[in-house]
Amino acid sequence: MKLKLLPLALIAVTLFSCSSDDDTDAANPEDQEEQNTSCDKVENFVFTEKDGLVSVEFEDAVFTDSWKFKKDDNNASGKGYMVWEGDQYLGKPGEGLATYSIKINNPGTYRFLWKSSVKTGNSGSDHNDTWLRFADADDFYGEKEGSIVYPKDTGKTPNPEGASKDGWFKIYRSGNDLDFKWQANTSDNDSHPVFVTFNKAGTYTMEISARSSGHAIDKFILFNDTYTQSDATADDVQLSEITCKN
CATH class of the missing domain: 1.20.5 (Single alpha-helices involved in coiled-coils or other helix-helix interfaces)
Structure with missing residues (x-):
């Protein structure tokens, strides 16, 4: 056997x-x-919205030389943060340009926030802003208790107090707590939170450009009304999936 x-x-x-x-x-x-x-070139990154949230490390883009990558602040997430160390462009958006491709799967209106810091001086009202534009979105505006403002030169009114041009909003943070915090408003001395509307699913372009030297940015998010701000900005929120441009 x-x-x-x-x-x-x-x-x-x-x-x-x-x-x-x-x-x-x-x-x-x-x-x-x-x-x-897998996407190994930053210029081809597409950040994918999921369940009403986009969460992106600001440094994940292509920057000009005067945007400096720093790793000296423990309050920054990810690999580090970016800070503008070039000339100031207080009335001239489009300099020091960087772009992000964002794929929206769930159309609707999203609030925009970024986590930023003041790295020059000791005043919370200086060196505290950067330009922002969503030129191909269906709407881009600031809203506060029913008051709505639109970027200048878009054919829409009213416009914000202070700087705005060619569809760009000046996005600022305020307060003398200069370290990184989640805040993004427009319209001087009448702060309006910022919103973006996407009527259709698709890939859209977010543009930022330099304004104030010493303004540092760590991360940004877009979130719809299924999230509270505290939930969307929580430390354990996962970053958006990155795919590649076709």
């Missing part, structure tokens, strides 16, 4: 080994395909 069972055992072992080899060979092409489609 032992002599008869031995060949059967050898056959079983051989079949099992062949099956294992086949599974391994089949998995390799899939792993390689996933690796080939």
Whole structure:
């Protein structure tokens, strides 16, 4: 009996080994395909909204030389943060431009916030702002208790107090707590939270450009009304999935 069972055992072992080899060979092409489609160039990043939230590390874009990457603040998340150290462009948006591609799956209105800090001086009202534009969104506005303002030169009124031009909002933070915090308002001395409306699912472009030197930005989010601000800005919120431009 032992002599008869031995060949059967050898056959079983051989079949099992062949099956294992086949599974391994089949998995390799899939792993390689996933690796080939991973996005390894920042300029091709597309940040994907999921369940009404976009969460992005600000440094994940292509920047001009005067945007400096820093890692010297423990209150910054991710790899670090970016700070503008070039000239000030208080009335001239479009300098020091960086862009982000954002894929919206759930159309609607989203609130915009970023986490920023003042790195120059000791005043919370200076070196505290950067330009922002959503030129291809269906609407881009500030709203406070029913009062709505639109960027200048868009054909929409009323416009914010203070600087605005060519569809750009000046987005500022206030208060003398200069460290990183979540705040993004427009309209001087009459702060309006900022909102963006996307009527259709699709990929949209967010643009930022330099305004005040010493303004540092760590992260930004867009969130719809299924989130509270505290939930959307919580430390354990996952970053948006990054895919590649076609």
